[in-house]
Amino acid sequence: MSVRSIVVTQFEQVAVEQHRALARLSDxxxxxxxxxxxxxxxxxxxxxxxxxxxxPFDVADDVKFPVTFGDFVRLYDNHK
Amino acid sequence: MSSASSxxxxxxxxxxxxxxxxxxxxxxxxxxxxxxxxxxLFGWFRPPPASLASNIGxxxxxxxxxxxxxxxxxxxxxxxxxxxxxxPTLQFDYLGTGDSAEIDAQADQLTAWTQDVIAAVSELRxxxxxxxxCLLGVRLGALLAVxxxxxxxxxxxxxxxxxxxxxxxxxxxxxxxxxxxASMAGGHVEATDGDDSIESSGFLISAATLAALTKxxxxxxxxxxxxxxxxxxxxxxxxxxxxxKQLSACGIQARYLALPGLIEMIMTAPQYAQIxxxxxAATRDWLRQFLNGSATRGARRLEAVSPTxxxxxxxxxxGDQPVLLTERPVSFGPEKILLGIVTEPRQxxxxxxxxxxxxxxxxxxxxxxxxxxxLAREWASRGYVALRMDxxxxxxxxxxxxxxxxxxxxxxxxxDIRAAVELLRSSYGAIDITLFGLCSGAYHAxxxxxxxxxxxxxxxxxPQNYFWKEGMTLDDLQLAEVVHNPRLYPRRLxxxxxxxxxxxxxxxxxxxxxxxxxxxxxxxxxxxxxMARGLRIRLPNDLGWELEEIYRRGxxxxxxxxxxxxxxxxxxxxxGSSVKRLGDYFRIHIVEGGDHVFSQSGPRAIMKKIVSDELxxxx
Numbered sequence: 255m256s257v258r259s260i261v262v263t264q265f266e267q268v269a270v271e272q273h274r275a276l277a278r279l280s281d282x283x284x285x286x287x288x289x290x291x292x293x294x295x296x297x298x299x300x301x302x303x304x305x306x307x308x309x310p311f312d313v314a315d316d317v318k319f320p321v322t323f324g325d326f327v328r329l330y331d332n333h334k
Numbered sequence: 335m336s337s338a339s340s341x342x343x344x345x346x347x348x349x350x351x352x353x354x355x356x357x358x359x360x361x362x363x364x365x366x367x368x369x370x371x372x373x374x375l376f377g378w379f380r381p382p383p384a385s386l387a388s389n390i391g392x393x394x395x396x397x398x399x400x401x402x403x404x405x406x407x408x409x410x411x412x413x414x415x416x417x418x419x420x421x422p423t424l425q426f427d428y429l430g431t432g433d434s435a436e437i438d439a440q441a442d443q444l445t446a447w448t449q450d451v452i453a454a455v456s457e458l459r460x461x462x463x464x465x466x467x468c469l470l471g472v473r474l475g476a477l478l479a480v481x482x483x484x485x486x487x488x489x490x491x492x493x494x495x496x497x498x499x500x501x502x503x504x505x506x507x508x509x510x511x512x513x514x515x516a517s518m519a520g521g522h523v524e525a526t527d528g529d530d531s532i533e534s535s536g537f538l539i540s541a542a543t544l545a546a547l548t549k550x551x552x553x554x555x556x557x558x559x560x561x562x563x564x565x566x567x568x569x570x571x572x573x574x575x576x577x578x579k580q581l582s583a584c585g586i587q588a589r590y591l592a593l594p595g596l597i598e599m600i601m602t603a604p605q606y607a608q609i610x611x612x613x614x615a616a617t618r619d620w621l622r623q624f625l626n627g628s629a630t631r632g633a634r635r636l637e638a639v640s641p642t643x644x645x646x647x648x649x650x651x652x653g654d655q656p657v658l659l660t661e662r663p664v665s666f667g668p669e670k671i672l673l674g675i676v677t678e679p680r681q682x683x684x685x686x687x688x689x690x691x692x693x694x695x696x697x698x699x700x701x702x703x704x705x706x707x708x709l710a711r712e713w714a715s716r717g718y719v720a721l722r723m724d725x726x727x728x729x730x731x732x733x734x735x736x737x738x739x740x741x742x743x744x745x746x747x748x749x750d751i752r753a754a755v756e757l758l759r760s761s762y763g764a765i766d767i768t769l770f771g772l773c774s775g776a777y778h779a780x781x782x783x784x785x786x787x788x789x790x791x792x793x794x795x796x797p798q799n800y801f802w803k804e805g806m807t808l809d810d811l812q813l814a815e816v817v818h819n820p821r822l823y824p825r826r827l828x829x830x831x832x833x834x835x836x837x838x839x840x841x842x843x844x845x846x847x848x849x850x851x852x853x854x855x856x857x858x859x860x861x862x863x864x865m866a867r868g869l870r871i872r873l874p875n876d877l878g879w880e881l882e883e884i885y886r887r888g889x890x891x892x893x894x895x896x897x898x899x900x901x902x903x904x905x906x907x908x909x910g911s912s913v914k915r916l917g918d919y920f921r922i923h924i925v926e927g928g929d930h931v932f933s934q935s936g937p938r939a940i941m942k943k944i945v946s947d948e949l950x951x952x953x
Contacts, residue, residue, distance in 0.1 A: 271570075271597050271598070271601075271602065272602055272603070272606075273602070273603065273606050285514075285517065285518075286517070286518055291514075291515075291518065292511045292512070292514035292515035292518055292535070293400070293511060293535065293601065295510065295511065295514035296507050296508075296510050296511035296514065297571075297597070297601060299507070299510045300507055300510075300571060301570075301571065303503075304571070304572075304573075309506060309510075311506065311509070311510050311513065312506055317513070318513075318517075319510075319513045319514050319516070319517035320517075321517070
């Protein structure tokens with residue numbers, strides 16, 4: 255299963271759990287417009303750490319939160 | 335000498351219907367204040383029926399912040415379950431949380447709260463004469479329970495729900511949520527008091543706490559000195575199974591379960607929060623077995639604690655010029671099912687002014703970000719009597735017979751607000767009364783004023799709707815959604831993926847169609863209502879007419895919105911030309927950079943200053 259598929263699955267699962275209407279996931283989709291909130295993203299990142307074994311936000315340097323869904327997937331892809 | 339106090343403040347503890355299969359009738363639940371060092375903590379003490387009295391009590395260690403808000407009802411269900419088995423219970427708020435006294439913003443919360451848990455254990459023992467205590471902790475509360483157990487010999491067993499095993503990982507998740515929140519707010523990252531503390535969902539974690547948490551890892555610590563432990567992970571977020579094995583290897587009778595219900599209990603919006611039945615059932619089974627194994631039932635008779643007066647806490651606020659306030663819980667309303675906390679100004683206050691703070695959504699009476707507590711104390715220090723209350727079915731109030739609990743728009747909300755106003759008039763002599771509310775609280779304030787409840791001011795923050803029909807649910811079409819997303823839905827309607835989802839039955843096409851067509855209909859309706867108003871014809875559900883009527887009665891009407899809130903446009907559409915006609919007693923403020931619940935300290939401080947200024951503006 256690709257990183258992208260795992261990420262998509264987590265976005266969809268968390269959206270259902272949080273009663274949120276998830277926008278269509280495309281690389282260009284701004285996370286701001288995704289329908290998810292900060293709590294949802296914290297959950298997604300925690301779940302992805304369990305699924306993938308790493309947390310790309312666990313770095314000493316200042317890390318910026320991705321702007322688009324594509325950025326989000328790339329952050330995980332590049333960290334592999 | 336302990337200055338703890340209690341009362342017979344039994345809030346007709348009707349349990350939530352969801353808890354009905356988990357515990358028998360609620361029984362007496364006393365509001366109490368007790369000491370932790372030099373500070374006062376608020377809690378709920380529940381003595382068991384004497385016939386069932388156990389020699390083991392239960393202290394509940396709450397999670398922190400947003401998780402504590404969401405899990406409020408569930409924790410009560412855990413409490414009821416233990417009580418039904420004969421255990422005296424104490425659930426309490428750590429310093430600087432809930433209804434307890436304030437904490438120094440720089441303090442190491444981890445250390446302070448561990449001492450609070452130990453103080454709660456002592457308090458439960460003092461009240462009941464029990465010898466042993468089981469700590470039930472959730473998330474950060476579970477970590478605190480483990481830390482306290484290591485320092486307190488009276489703690490002999492633990493129930494840990496989704497414990498924070500790695501403080502470092504917990505801190506990381508807080509930072510991620512913070513980072514995401516900042517990104518959602520347009521990339522604006524707010525420094526908190528210029529230090530390394532962070533604010534997560536509006537709740538502060540000090541730099542000292544973060545440092546202490548980062549160094550805390552249960553896997554590398556000596557195990558707690560308890561005989562038995564039940565560890566329940568959420569099956570969607572497991573993380574404690576390895577540590578539980580460590581406990582077993584150290585000779586602790588440790589049981590591990592991964593069960594559903596965690597996300598629904600603590601990691602969702604409070605109005606959607608659900609009681610985790612499977613976790614509660616597992617807790618009940620484990621406790622029953624543990625109590626039987628301990629053979630302690632009836633081993634010690636409970637000592638009666640005679641309540642001498644209603645419990646109260648004296649608070650010192652004001653920095654250089656300290657002001658003494660009194661805070662106490664009250665039960666009121668015809669059936670005495672309503673619970674509120676009243677903060678009274680210093681003795682001798684001659685201006686008889688009062689403010690009622692109404693629930694925001696399904697958040698209990700402390701409000702989002704615990705804002706109602708800080709506002710109540712600030713306003714009381716300036717002379718107001720402040721009542722932060724729970725409507726029936728919410729928070730610590732009881733639920734009316736035949737009604738659902740956790741309803742954001744309960745049918746009898748108006749009755750509850752009338753009861754609050756009557757309480758402030760009759761018991762506190764208030765002659766100038768203000769209603770304050772955020773989101774649904776704002777809606778209820780408006781409805782109360784429109785219904786003629788005698789108030790002088792309504793302060794409404796981020797209302798998202800101005801009308802609500804009985805029978806609607808939160809999942810029904812919200813006009814705010816129509817106003818907010820006029821372009822998003824048609825775009826989605828035209829996308830290929832949307833059609834695939836539609837054909838797969840994953841999209842409610844009627845809902846989207848309604849959203850698409852409602853906006854122009856709303857604009858047309860607004861114009862027609864303006865015409866009707868001009869002809870002095872009153873149409874049903876006419877917000878403009880209602881606002882003018884409220885205004886004519888001399889009630890000051892104040893709206894405060896975070897920029898971008900859908901309620902702004904909705905107010906313009908539904909209020910129509912009336913909004914422009916109203917004069918000085920009608921104010922609309924917009925706060926840049928805020929979100930719906932003002933979770934960031936900067937915009938929140940601006941909003942709080944605006945509502946305070948409006949509260950103290952000369953009428």
